[in-house]
Amino acid sequence: MQLLRSIGQIIVRPTAAVAVALLVGGILLIFAGYSPLTAYGVMWKGAFGSMNNIAETLLKSTPLILIGSGLAVAFRSGIWNIGAEGQLYAGAVAATLAGIIFTGLPAFILVPVVLVAGALSGALWGGLAGFLKVRFGASEIVTTIxxxxxxIIATSFLVTGPMIEEVGKFPQTAQIAEAAHLPRILVPTRLHVGFLLSLGVAAVTYLLLFKSSRGYALRTVGISPDAARYAGINVGRGLLAAMAISGGAAGLAGAVEVSGLTFRLYQGISPGYGFDGIAVALLANNNPIGVIFTGILFGALRSGSEVMQMNAQVPSVLVSVIQGVVLLSAAAFGVFKITITNKQNEE
Amino acid sequence: MSETIIKLENMVKTFSGTVANRGVSLEIRKGEIHCLLGENGAGKTVLMSIVYGLYQPDSGRIIYRGEPIVLRSPKDAIKRGIGMVHQHFMLVPTLTVSENIILGQYPPWKILRQMDKVETRIEKLSREFGLKIDPKAPVHRLSVGEQQRVEILKALYQGVDLLILDEPTAVLTPQESAALLHFLKEMAGRGLTVIFITHKLEEVMQVSDRVTVLRDGRKVETVDTAEVNPRKLANLMVGREVLLEQPPKTGAEGEEVLSVKDLSIDDERGLPAVKGVSFSVKSGEIVGIAGVSGNGQSELALGLTGLASIASGEFRLCGKIANDLTPRELSHLGLAHVPEDRHKMGVVLPFSIAENFILHDFDSPPFAKNGFLRTGTITAHANEMVGRYDVRLSGVEQQIAQLSGGNQQKVVIARELHRNPRLLLVNEPTRGIDIGATEFVRRQIAAQRDTGSAVLLISSDLEELFALSDRLLIFYEGRIVGETPARKELIEEIGLLMAGKSMETNSVTK
Known part of the structure; x- marks a missing residue:
C-alpha cells in the first residue's frame, strides 16, 4: 500500500499533470486555428522522431538534469536558490577562460580542468548568496535573483569587451581549445558525454540526499531548522553547503554547454535553463532520480517545439504555455505536497 | 428536569479515511454546564465544530430548540445563538477590544459611526458579567486570561445562548482558571448553556452538571457529575484502569549532576528571560519547575541544552562548566532533552519513524558507516525501540506525522531515554497527548529517576508536577520565587507564587 502510494506520487501524478497540460494546450491550439493533433504529432516527431531528434532532446535535457539535481539538494535543504541561471553563466565564463588559457594541455587533463573550473565558479557564485543568508540573514530568493x-550582464560585458574574439566582429569569445571539447557519444549527432555526466550527477546527488549522513542532515535542516539544531547539526553550514552544491551543478551545466556544444561564450548562451531547472526539480518532487525524467520531458518540449514552429508554423511560445500549465496542474495534483509542507514547517 | 436545548442524533464525520465521530448522540439541557471529556483524538472538538457550523456532518441530525437545523457556517450558528471559543484565540492583536468584538459584524462603512455605541454596550456587558475589560485597550496589551475574556465577551455580544469552550483552561494559571470556572457557573445560573471541552478530570468535577465521555469517536456514557469521581471518569475515558500518580523516589539522592549558579538567559528578542537563577539537581531525584508558561522556563530549557546562549552566570553538568558547549557536546556529557515543542523540535514530521530514532546519531556508528546511512541497522533499531516502548504504528517506515501525538512522544522519550542520560531534561512531556500515553510517559520518567538519573521536569500542568516531582521550584518572571515539596496540599501557595504574589517567606517548608 505504502509502496503503491509512493509509486503514485512519483509517476502517476506528474504524468496526469502533463496530460492535462497537453489538453489545455490543445484547446489553445484550436482557438488559434491550428490542428492540435498535427501540431502535437510534429512536436513528438521533433522530439523523438529520429536518432538526431532524440539526440537534440537529450542535449537540451543535459543542463536541465544537471541544474535540477543541484536544485533538488537546495530545495530539500530549505534554501530557495532561484539563481541557477546566473550560476550557469558564472560556470560558463570560468570554463571558457580555462579552455582558452590552457591550450597546451592534453584532452584528458584539459576537459576535467574546464569542467571543474565551471563547477567551482558556479559553487562560489551560489555560495556567495548562501554566505549572505547565513551571515546577514539576507533572503536568498532576493540575492540569487x-x-x-x-x-548575465557581466557575461555581456566580457564578450563585448575584454574577452571578445581577436577578429572582433561578433560579441563572442574565441573558440576554446579543441582538447577541451567533450567527446561525442552518438556520432553523427551532436550528443556528447555531458549527457552521461548529468546522469552521473543525478545519481550522486540522489545518494547524497537520501543515503548519506550528510544528506540526512541537509534534509533535517530543510524541514525543521529547530530540530536540526536540537540534533546538533550546524544549520548555517548546511545551508552554505546546499547553496554551493546547487551552484556547482549549475556551473557545471554552463561548462558542459561551452565544452560540449557552443565551444565559445556569447550573450544568451542559456535560453533560460536555470529557470526551467527550478520547474524540473519541483516537478520531480526534488528527487534527483525523478529529475532525470522531468529533465528529459522539458528537454523534449523544448526541442519538439522548435521543430513544431518550423514545420507546423505554430509559435514555439505555445510550449512555454504548456510548461506553465504542467506546473500549475502538477501543483493541483499535489505533486509538490512534500515541498509545500516543508515550507510551512519552516515558519 | 429542564428542557433540552440541543440534541445531536447519530453524528458521523470522516476525514479522508479517518473516522472522527462514529455516530454520537447527545442531549444538552438548557442552562447546564456540560463537559465533553475525552482523550485527544476522541472526537470532542470535531463534534463541537459541527455544532458551530465549521464542519458538515457526513450523516446525523442536529435538533435545536425542537427543530432540525442545518448549519452551513459559523455565521449560521451565531445567528441561532451558538458561539464557540477556540483553543487558539482568533483575535487581532493590534486592534482594540471593541474593534475585535465587532470585527466582521458590521459592514466597514458602518463601523466608525457605530463605535461609540458599541463601546458603551461592551462596557455595560463587561460590567454586568464582572469581566473587567477596558473596551479601548489594544488586545496585545492584555494577558492571556483577559484575551480569553474578550473572546467570551465577543460571543455574549453576539447574543449567544449556547457557548462552546474548547479546552479553555489550557493556557491559564490556576487562579485564572478558578475565576473562569466561577464565571461560567454564574453565567449558567442566568440561563446560558455551556459546553466545556476538556481532558482535565479535576475541572469536570468542579464545574459541570453533567459530563459526556467520548472515546475513539463514540460516546461512552453521559453521567451526572455528582455521581462520579475522577477515577471513574479516567477509566471511562481510557477504557481501563489508569494510574497517573507515580510513586515518589525510593532510593537516596546521589551526587549533584546539574548545578546552576546565577544563570541569566535572554530570549529570542534579546530581552532577559531568565534572571539569575541558582539551583541544583541531584541524581535520583526529579526536580519540577512550576510556573505559568512564558515566565522563562522555555529559555531555561534552551539555555541548559545549548540551544540558547548564556548571558551571565554558569551551569555545570557532571562538574564541568557547560555554558559554551554545543548541543552535541552536552549530549556526550550525558544530557538528554525532551523538548517542549514536539512538532517543531522533537521530531521531524515528514521523516519516517526509523529516521526519527537516529536524530542525534545519524552520523555515528552503528547507524552510519563511511558517511552512508546503514538502513538495515536503522530499521532494526527502530523495530526494537517501538516494541519496547509500545509505540502503536503500522511500520517503522511510516511517516511519523501519521502517528498520534502520544505515540510521537513515545518515540521521543524512547530515543532520549535509550541514551541512558545522567541528566534528563523534560519539558512539557505530556502536553497534548492522551491519558494512556501520559501514564506511560510518566512511568518511564520515574523509572529513569530510579535508575539514578537526575531529572529536571518543566511543566505548566500542576497535576503533572505533583504526580512526578520530588520537589518544586516556582518560576515567576524569570526568577525562582519559591521552593516547595511537591505536595498537593500546597496548591494554594504555589498558585499564588506562580501568579507573582509574594509571600511572607519565600520558601515554604513542611
Missing part, C-alpha cells in the same frame, strides 16, 4: 542579473 540579483546575482542572476549580475552574472
Amino acid at each position: 540579483m546575482l542572476n542579473f549580475l552574472a
Whole structure:
C-alpha cells in the first residue's frame, strides 16, 4: 500500500499533470486555428522522431538534469536558490577562460580542468548568496535573483569587451581549445558525454540526499531548522553547503554547454535553463532520480517545439504555455505536497 | 428536569479515511454546564465544530430548540445563538477590544459611526458579567486570561445562548482558571448553556452538571457529575484502569549532576528571560519547575541544552562548566532533552519513524558507516525501540506525522531515554497527548529517576508536577520565587507564587 502510494506520487501524478497540460494546450491550439493533433504529432516527431531528434532532446535535457539535481539538494535543504541561471553563466565564463588559457594541455587533463573550473565558479557564485543568508540573514530568493542579473550582464560585458574574439566582429569569445571539447557519444549527432555526466550527477546527488549522513542532515535542516539544531547539526553550514552544491551543478551545466556544444561564450548562451531547472526539480518532487525524467520531458518540449514552429508554423511560445500549465496542474495534483509542507514547517 | 436545548442524533464525520465521530448522540439541557471529556483524538472538538457550523456532518441530525437545523457556517450558528471559543484565540492583536468584538459584524462603512455605541454596550456587558475589560485597550496589551475574556465577551455580544469552550483552561494559571470556572457557573445560573471541552478530570468535577465521555469517536456514557469521581471518569475515558500518580523516589539522592549558579538567559528578542537563577539537581531525584508558561522556563530549557546562549552566570553538568558547549557536546556529557515543542523540535514530521530514532546519531556508528546511512541497522533499531516502548504504528517506515501525538512522544522519550542520560531534561512531556500515553510517559520518567538519573521536569500542568516531582521550584518572571515539596496540599501557595504574589517567606517548608 505504502509502496503503491509512493509509486503514485512519483509517476502517476506528474504524468496526469502533463496530460492535462497537453489538453489545455490543445484547446489553445484550436482557438488559434491550428490542428492540435498535427501540431502535437510534429512536436513528438521533433522530439523523438529520429536518432538526431532524440539526440537534440537529450542535449537540451543535459543542463536541465544537471541544474535540477543541484536544485533538488537546495530545495530539500530549505534554501530557495532561484539563481541557477546566473550560476550557469558564472560556470560558463570560468570554463571558457580555462579552455582558452590552457591550450597546451592534453584532452584528458584539459576537459576535467574546464569542467571543474565551471563547477567551482558556479559553487562560489551560489555560495556567495548562501554566505549572505547565513551571515546577514539576507533572503536568498532576493540575492540569487540579483546575482542572476549580475552574472548575465557581466557575461555581456566580457564578450563585448575584454574577452571578445581577436577578429572582433561578433560579441563572442574565441573558440576554446579543441582538447577541451567533450567527446561525442552518438556520432553523427551532436550528443556528447555531458549527457552521461548529468546522469552521473543525478545519481550522486540522489545518494547524497537520501543515503548519506550528510544528506540526512541537509534534509533535517530543510524541514525543521529547530530540530536540526536540537540534533546538533550546524544549520548555517548546511545551508552554505546546499547553496554551493546547487551552484556547482549549475556551473557545471554552463561548462558542459561551452565544452560540449557552443565551444565559445556569447550573450544568451542559456535560453533560460536555470529557470526551467527550478520547474524540473519541483516537478520531480526534488528527487534527483525523478529529475532525470522531468529533465528529459522539458528537454523534449523544448526541442519538439522548435521543430513544431518550423514545420507546423505554430509559435514555439505555445510550449512555454504548456510548461506553465504542467506546473500549475502538477501543483493541483499535489505533486509538490512534500515541498509545500516543508515550507510551512519552516515558519 | 429542564428542557433540552440541543440534541445531536447519530453524528458521523470522516476525514479522508479517518473516522472522527462514529455516530454520537447527545442531549444538552438548557442552562447546564456540560463537559465533553475525552482523550485527544476522541472526537470532542470535531463534534463541537459541527455544532458551530465549521464542519458538515457526513450523516446525523442536529435538533435545536425542537427543530432540525442545518448549519452551513459559523455565521449560521451565531445567528441561532451558538458561539464557540477556540483553543487558539482568533483575535487581532493590534486592534482594540471593541474593534475585535465587532470585527466582521458590521459592514466597514458602518463601523466608525457605530463605535461609540458599541463601546458603551461592551462596557455595560463587561460590567454586568464582572469581566473587567477596558473596551479601548489594544488586545496585545492584555494577558492571556483577559484575551480569553474578550473572546467570551465577543460571543455574549453576539447574543449567544449556547457557548462552546474548547479546552479553555489550557493556557491559564490556576487562579485564572478558578475565576473562569466561577464565571461560567454564574453565567449558567442566568440561563446560558455551556459546553466545556476538556481532558482535565479535576475541572469536570468542579464545574459541570453533567459530563459526556467520548472515546475513539463514540460516546461512552453521559453521567451526572455528582455521581462520579475522577477515577471513574479516567477509566471511562481510557477504557481501563489508569494510574497517573507515580510513586515518589525510593532510593537516596546521589551526587549533584546539574548545578546552576546565577544563570541569566535572554530570549529570542534579546530581552532577559531568565534572571539569575541558582539551583541544583541531584541524581535520583526529579526536580519540577512550576510556573505559568512564558515566565522563562522555555529559555531555561534552551539555555541548559545549548540551544540558547548564556548571558551571565554558569551551569555545570557532571562538574564541568557547560555554558559554551554545543548541543552535541552536552549530549556526550550525558544530557538528554525532551523538548517542549514536539512538532517543531522533537521530531521531524515528514521523516519516517526509523529516521526519527537516529536524530542525534545519524552520523555515528552503528547507524552510519563511511558517511552512508546503514538502513538495515536503522530499521532494526527502530523495530526494537517501538516494541519496547509500545509505540502503536503500522511500520517503522511510516511517516511519523501519521502517528498520534502520544505515540510521537513515545518515540521521543524512547530515543532520549535509550541514551541512558545522567541528566534528563523534560519539558512539557505530556502536553497534548492522551491519558494512556501520559501514564506511560510518566512511568518511564520515574523509572529513569530510579535508575539514578537526575531529572529536571518543566511543566505548566500542576497535576503533572505533583504526580512526578520530588520537589518544586516556582518560576515567576524569570526568577525562582519559591521552593516547595511537591505536595498537593500546597496548591494554594504555589498558585499564588506562580501568579507573582509574594509571600511572607519565600520558601515554604513542611
